[in-house]
């Protein structure tokens with residue numbers, strides 16, 4: 001079982017690796033830069049080298065980096081779109097220091113332009129920044145559908161994927177809280193939801209799971225994460241997700257409201273399943 005949580009990248013890669021191990025994790029997520037900010041820290045190549053060795057010694061699975069929330073590839077304002085294009089292009093260069101991992105991002109919010117226009121803009125940027133040489137797989141995150149978020153259903157993600165030329169560099173990250181909030185009943189119909197994902201997108205495109213309970217009911221479009229077993233999805237359903245054979249071997253990332261001790265407990269719980 002590959003399980004980890006979101007870690008702070010402010011102290012560097014090796015520090016994240018050591019933190020992950022101390023929490024009992026064998027993968028982790030990290031923001032490529034301040035989640036609410038712009039400029040990224042310079043990469044310390046010595047630190048990255050030490051981390052890569054450490055990760056191999058500890059048999060880490062794929063890492064799931066997360067783009068900053070300020071990045072909106074389909075913003076209505078051109079300056080925000082330009083900023084976002086620069087961020088994703090720079091992040092993809094930085095990701096190559098740790099080759100072969102995943103880079104997850106929120107597809108974007110169309111802010112009144114309409115979903116179709118938003119999807120076109122997202123695909124346009126992806127076609128500009130993806131390269132055949134990159135070893136990183138870029139993941140679209142399934143979204144709760146708050147406001148004008150793109151990715152509230154599987155069909156929206158599929159339309160983006162279809163418009164990207166370098167298909168093999170793209171995938172999806174399945175966020176359990178978001179999918180549930182988006183209206184997919186993974187409590188009573190997990191098999192059917194995964195079947196629908198397979199039919200609309202294809203399970204071969206599902207690379208990672210964000211493993212969160214939800215504070216709200218199915219279809220609420222709210223996006224408020226809860227600790228595992230303390231939300232509306234509940235412990236039994238979360239366990240069915242974590243142990244589902246179709247999701248075996250994928251990195252599961254906790255984005256639950258926790259301190260370090262809480263994460264260590266949740267990681268141990270999921271491992272025990």
Ligand code: FE
Nearest residue numbers: 066105106141
């Ligand atoms: Fe996210």
Ligand code: FE
Nearest residue numbers: 141175210255
């Ligand atoms: Fe998420």
Ligand code: ZN
Nearest residue numbers: 177178223225
């Ligand atoms: Zn969320």
